[in-house]
Each structure stands twice: as structure tokens, then as C-alpha cells.
Amino acid sequence: MHVSVDSHISNITTLQRFLNKQSALKPNSITFGVAQKMLNLYLKYEWCLGIIPETPHCPVDNAVLHEAGVKSKVRWSKMQQEDYSTAISQIEENVFPLRANEWELRMFNDKNRAYGVSVEKSGLAFRE
Secondary structure (H helix, E strand, C coil), X not given: CCCCHHHHHHXXXXXXXXXXXXXXXXXXXXXXXXXXXXXXXXXXXXXXXXXXXXXXXXXCCHHHHHHCCCCCCCCHHHCCHHHHHHHHHHHHHHHCCCCHHHHHHHHHHHHHHHHCEEEECCEEEECC
């Protein structure tokens, strides 16, 4: 099932609101940036395990922004919806012709291979 970008943004906002109501942390401490990272990371692993066919976006964090050449004035953890949408657009433009999720998976694996960990489309792989 394909999820539209608008639905994905709405899902992130819904997750953010839910977590801020449930959180043991101070009220409204979960930003849009934190919520997108949580949902996008979850979806990344669902995609890698073959549970879902595609992810709308890759997880956005400082490493992704840096490696994609995105100059954001706001750290990922402080992003609001507009900051995130701008960053995603820039990431997608800068990594084209790859899709952002494919590019992020390759980048993640390149950075973590030395530790013996990689994430493949068939799931997690650990070097012995």
C-alpha cells in the first residue's frame, strides 16, 4: 500500500500529538522532528523486512542532512513540519536519481560496515 506524502505528514503530526499527550517527559517535548525520526525509522525497518513495499521518506537526522549536502538552520530534533518538508525536498533533489530511502540505506550501511552491522532489504545482517 502506497502512502501519499500528505498522509505521511499527517501521520507524523498525529504521532507527535499522541506522544505529547502520553509522554512522561515535559509537555510538548516531542517535536515534529523527533516524531518523523521515530516513524520513518520504524517504516525503514518494515520496508527492509518486506512488510511494506516502500517508505514515503527516509529518517532525517544530522548525518542524513550532512551527507545529502543539506544546509539546515534547524537541527533535525528541533524541526517543525515546514523545516522537515524543506529538508526532504532538498535531500530528494540532492540524491537524485536514487530515491531518498535507497540512498539513506546505502549511506547508513557505508557508515556502519566497520562495526559489522548492515541493514539490507531482507532484514538485518551482522558480521561474525
